[in-house]
Amino acid sequence: MKKVFSFLRLNIIPIAGVLFISFLFTACKKTLNSGTHTPVAGLMAFNLVPDKAAVGVAISGNVFTTSPLNYTNYTGGYLNVYTGSRNVESYDYTSQQILDSTTQLFEDSAYYSVFVVGANGHYKNIIVKDNVDSLSSSTGEAYVRYVNAIPDSTSQPKVTISANGTNVFSDDAAFATVSGFKGVMPGDVAITVNNEAAINASRTVTLEQGKIYTVLLTGLPGATDSTKAVAIKFIQNGSVTP
Numbered sequence: 001m002k003k004v005f006s007f008l009r010l011n012i013i014p015i016a017g018v019l020f021i022s023f024l025f026t027a028c029k030k031t032l033n034s035g036t037h038t039p040v041a042g043l044m045a046f047n048l049v050p051d052k053a054a055v056g057v058a059i060s061g062n063v064f065t066t067s068p069l070n071y072t073n074y075t076g077g078y079l080n081v082y083t084g085s086r087n088v089e090s091y092d093y094t095s096q097q098i099l100d101s102t103t104q105l106f107e108d109s110a111y112y113s114v115f116v117v118g119a120n121g122h123y124k125n126i127i128v129k130d131n132v133d134s135l136s137s138s139t140g141e142a143y144v145r146y147v148n149a150i151p152d153s154t155s156q157p158k159v160t161i162s163a164n165g166t167n168v169f170s171d172d173a174a175f176a177t178v179s180g181f182k183g184v185m186p187g188d189v190a191i192t193v194n195n196e197a198a199i200n201a202s203r204t205v206t207l208e209q210g211k212i213y214t215v216l217l218t219g220l221p222g223a224t225d226s227t228k229a230v231a232i233k234f235i236q237n238g239s240v241t242p
Contacts, residue, residue, distance in 0.1 A: 039108035042078030044130075044237070046115045047071055048149035049123060050220045050228045054093035055116050060086045068093040069116075072218060072233060083108050090116040090125050099123035109133075117176055119151040119220060128178045130237065132212055137240040141183035142207035146191075146215040148173045150199055150230055157195035161215065163187065181212065191215055191232050198222040203232040212237040 047055040047069035054068035059081055069075070083106045090099040099116060102125040106112065111130040118124050126147070135143050146159055146169065156172040161184070168184045171177070173193075186209040192202040198221035207213060214237055219230035 039083040041081045041083055041106040041108065042111045043081045043106070044075050044078050044111075044113045045069060046074040046113065046216070048115055048117045048147070048216060048218050049099070049119065050151075050218065050223070051119050052092055052099070052116075052123075055099065056091050056093045057114060057116070058089045058091065061089075071227075072216070074235060078111055081106050081112075088114055088125055088127060090114070090123065100125045102127055113178075113214070115147050115149060115178065117147075117149040117151065122151070124176060126176050126178055131181065132237055132240075135181060135183075135212060135240050137210050137242050139183055140186075140209055142186050142209055143181045143212045143240075144168065144184050144189065144207060144215060145179045145181045145213075146173070146177075146217060147179075148175055148177045148193070148217045150193070150217050150219055150221060151175055152195070152199060152221050155195040155197065155199070157193050157199045157217075159217065160192045161189060163189045193217045193230070193232065195221075199230050201230045201232050205234055208239075210241060211239045 045057045045065055049055055050071060054070050056068060057064040085103060085105050087101060088104050089101045091097060092099060100123050104127045111132050113128055113130055115126040117126060144161060152175050156174045159169055159171045159173045160167060161169040163184050168182050169179060184207060186207055188204050189207050190204050194200045213234050216233040218233060220228050221230060223229045
């Protein structure tokens, strides 16, 4: 089954434009005459750190994000990463101070996301394997997952994603939780995150058939600055077609 991914700007401004998955795995091939292939994976990076205006990511000491990722920005698509066990570092783009360092095994032709999260001196790289290439277009569904990037170690807010009155997710999700992708019928989807205290946000979004989404639960509990308040955002990872 052919997977076609088009990386679009939705509710977050990416630093990259439209990318296609065909580019990801042809860009690092050797010449046509050699017939050899350099194994690569795809990595999408997010800055979900509300008290860092700009974050960078480096892979094994090499700059991965050539431009800064402003808060709630992401790379706009999956970018090439050589395979193997690689060190992933996130850093404050202004001061160059390391925020977190994580080792990740990148597999050939696989896709990953790194969410840089945290606040107030405590930061974390959440790296997950995105099984976007295993999702089927035959169901007629859209696909959605969520990441709880709201730094709160004292509660597990209820995350609900529902369509037509049926819950796709109804989870008590601790900070740094990343769900798997689940199928949902296209159309309006209601999203809420609530801990009955300082975390309380809701939003309705429209999802399209065959497209793959990540819901980003962001912000600081109780923040008075509207740019840092708890909010629900989403991006499109790509789309699946027959």
